[in-house]
Amino acid sequence: MSYLLGVVLFAVGIALTIGLHELGHMQVARWCGMRVRRFFIGFGPTVFQVTKGHTVYGLKAVPLGGFCDIAGMTALDEVTPEERPYAMVDRPWWQRIAVLLGGVTMNILVTLIVLYGVAVSSGLPNLHADYTPEIGQTGCVKVDPNQQCSGDGPAAAAGIKPGDRILAVDGQPVASFMQLREELAKRPGQTVTLQVERGSERSDVRVDVTSVTRTTAEGKEVTVGMIGVGAAPIKDAIKKYDPVSAIPATGEFFGNMVQATWQGLASFPAKIPGVVASIFGHTRDEESPMSVVGASRIGGEMAERSQWAMFMMMLASLNLFLALFNLIPLPPLDGGHIAVVVWEKIRDFFRKRRGLPPAGPADYEKLMPLTYAMSALLLSVGVLVIIADVVNPIRLF
Structure with a gap:
């Protein structure tokens, strides 16, 4: 109703x-x-x-x-x-x-x-909230969207944990989780270096990006890169x-x-x-x-x-x-x-x-x-x- x-x-x-x-x-x-x-x-x-x-x-x-x-x-x-x-x-x-x-x-x-x-x-x-990509969860990557997956994904296997903040991909700063996703999508099958902030410490973590096939809104099949991470809620977003x-x-x-x-x-x-x-x-x-x-x-x-x-x-x-x-x-x-x-x-x-x-x-x-x-x-x-x-x-x- x-x-x-x-x-x-x-x-x-x-x-x-x-x-x-x-x-x-x-x-x-x-x-x-x-x-x-x-x-x-x-x-x-x-x-x-x-x-x-x-x-x-x-x-x-x-x-x-x-x-x-x-x-x-x-x-x-x-x-x-x-x-x-x-x-x-x-x-x-x-x-x-x-x-x-x-x-x-x-x-x-x-x-x-x-x-x-x-x-x-x-x-x-809040237009002035901190949108730096923060990891909310890690998981496996579905190579085939119609099938289930199991085990750790590339991010978890490399040691990335929930609460980590991703500051850059191969030296390229990322300001939001969407930008992080776009940068990773451009690198299927590659090994990337992520600048990770955990608490007050920063470190470089190398992650193997999985190649997956997805269908775009225009109906075309494309190969993109994924590492198995989800976004954490943005603090003070409203x-x-x-x-x-x-x-x-x-x-x-x-x-x-x-x-x-x-x-x-x-x-x-x-x-x-x-x-x-x-x-x-x-x-x-x-x-x-x-x-x-x-x-x-x-x-x-x-x-x-x-x-x-x-x-x-x-x-x-x-x-x-x-x-x-x-x-x-x-x-x-x-x-x-x-x-x-x-x-x-x-x-x-x-x-x-x-x-x-x-x-x-x-x-x-x-x-x-x-x-x-x-x-x-x-x-x-x-x-x-x-x-x-x-x-x-x-x-x-």
Whole structure:
């Protein structure tokens, strides 16, 4: 029951995230004196709608998106004579950009509010904790992931014990257990020298790295190195703040999230082949893209284990992803529309230098092929990720 409750709550959170994004557009448009015709959450058949003033509010059957229909958003949008004074396309360039940034701004505000709430209630991941890889346990190495193993692994055989800290691999410093794992993975079948810290003493330990075959998220078989060690819990990994100290802590953590999210967006295209491969039974990368279906399932797992802080952090991450994704300067995303407005401004600047009048709104008909292509691509990727989340979902526990 708690799992289903978590799924439902996270799905509602996603719908609210989308709704707040569109609310940001609508509110700024009204502040700028524009007319909002429709404000809907979801796509597909209309579940219900109500008209207040000049705006129709409604909910559609598929809550996977939403839209805010502003009169005269582009030159292609027909407006009535009564709507003409309120058309977005005739407003100053800075007002148009402000409206387009309204949704992004709203999602960023939601992210900050959620992070602040988590900081004072449960605590945020401590960015200044000591992440030096510490051994939690040693064991054997499964050469074949489908078979069991027994006995000591290479690390234990070399004398490495739980509590030891690994400072370097062949003289290369390692700052985290993930980096340690990556360095060892590059050295299958080799003998490496680990700099080991035990208490106040440091020593060099030579370890034979076992070669194992694993399947990547893209479905390729690769040979990597392992020595049979597991990570110890990181001390002070979570830090709780008072209401005052939570303000700078939230800002710092938000900056870290922005950097990580941008990196995730940059690597997004490269992860799509792995998503496709996972549909046909290959191992699903835990860092591969997720749809609202997969995110809701993860939300259910968190709720089932009362991991409400993680639940809220994931909602914060979703809001930030939506904000930054919409800044990509391609139509039909907000960033694409912003790019058009900026282009109009630059174009008119040079026209003015030549003694020419402003050229008016951009011709969106020339952008329609790109808009249709991007829409089709986004829809196709979305369908693929949803299928992967159904047949081979990511599981945290």
